[in-house]
Amino acid sequence: GESVGLHLPTLSVQEGDNSIINCAYSNSASDYFIWYKQESGKGPQFIIDIRSNMDKRQGQRVTVLLNKTVKHLSLQIAATQPGDSAVYFCAENMEGAQKLVFGQGTRLTINP
Amino acid sequence: DTAVSQTPKYLVTQMGNDKSIKCEQNLGHDTMYWYKQDSKKFLKIMFSYNNKELIINETVPNRFSPKSPDKAHLNLHINSLELGDSAVYFCASSQGGAQTQYFGPGTRLLVL
Numbered sequence: 001g002e003s004v005g006l007h008l009p010t011l012s013v014q015e016g017d018n019s020i021i022n023c024a025y026s027n028s029a030s031d032y033f034i035w036y037k038q039e040s041g042k043g044p045q046f047i048i049d050i051r052s053n054m055d056k057r058q059g060q061r062v063t064v065l066l067n068k069t070v071k072h073l074s075l076q077i078a079a080t081q082p083g084d085s086a087v088y089f090c091a092e093n094m095e096g097a098q099k100l101v102f103g104q105g106t107r108l109t110i111n112p
Numbered sequence: 113d114t115a116v117s118q119t120p121k122y123l124v125t126q127m128g129n130d131k132s133i134k135c136e137q138n139l140g141h142d143t144m145y146w147y148k149q150d151s152k153k154f155l156k157i158m159f160s161y162n163n164k165e166l167i168i169n170e171t172v173p174n175r176f177s178p179k180s181p182d183k184a185h186l187n188l189h190i191n192s193l194e195l196g197d198s199a200v201y202f203c204a205s206s207q208g209g210a211q212t213q214y215f216g217p218g219t220r221l222l223v224l
Contacts, residue, residue, distance in 0.1 A: 032211040034211050034212075041217075042218070043116070044202070046214075049212065093211045098210045099210055100210060102154070104152070
């Protein structure tokens, strides 16, 4: 069945360091892989997505890597800031399917 | 200028009661969703609507009845509330593909 999972439920990094959040997925038929950020008391917020025919995509301070061979997705955040503290979810979508399948989430905390 | 709004923000009620949660989006999107987030932060799709028509019902008990009076609104009515219904319910909307969704702030439902 469909599932998107995460290797680490929590991640603690020093301010200024780079953060890497990992995700494993099982549905090879997914067309998009997406990262969402959820701050405390708020709804999830879109960060970046990547199509299944790509292996890397960069945004502002964020990079998403997709390894289809091992069904692995990662989000790299450069120069982590206090405002990056949140729960990060990976999600997948099949084109034409009006839904996202979310993973469990990783809580990222920033140490000053 | 809230893009996706939900009311109420908090809802505390007794088992067996019936309650409604309202959602409105001012983004002009065609597709709206309801998600449930449990105490472990796991997010799961419940319903998807496109232009007021039900697209996805993700095996949700029929005590949950969504209603879309127009494409800017998607309300959720829950009959005979159970303890297990306690969760945070998020409304979201999108236009075109489902990978970029805009989430509301959530409604925290507690059933006693």
